[in-house]
Amino acid sequence: MSDNLIIAASFQQEHEAHLFISRLRERGIEGYIQDDNISAVNPFYSGAVGGVKVYVDHKDQESMHALLLELKKESTEKGEFGHTIKVGDDVYLKVEEYCPKCDEFTVYFKRSNMLKSLSSLFSGKSPIKRDKMCTACRQTWRE
DSSP: OOTTEEEEEEESSHHHHHHHHHHHHHTTOOEEEESHHHHHHOGGGTGGGTSEEEEEEGGGHHHHHHHHHHHHHHHHHHTOTTOEEEETTEEEEEOSOOOTTTOOSOEEEEOOOHHHHHHHHHTTOSOOOOEEEETTTOOEEEO
16 A cells, blocks of 8 residues: 555444445545455454554545545434434434334434443343434333
8 A cells, every 4th residue: 555545434344434435436536445354254353453444545635524524414414323312411322223103214222321231231130121212203112
């Protein structure tokens, strides 16, 4: 690789990096992927090597940052899987699930305190239940 390349982004999964590369190429920016084979062989190694990295030439840095901001805005507007929202002090994470009341694909679950979750798991209490919320109809429930 050239000395003029910089890391544009790092992704947990290989397909995310390839999707980002295709979006870069739509804008005429050439990108290169590194560590995708490690992630393909064993996805758990992805974090150990810093994820699947996408490199671009340093001269394309400004255009690449504009694309990253655009993609972040798109995913926020769509409420894609993995997107988080904050309601008061609680953080909700988007899940791939339909609301049982309005049948919209707008369900989020409340992130819980990891220590609290582990203590209830090891204490022999009932399985952890999650608080869920639909952003379309504001229905809340526990599963």
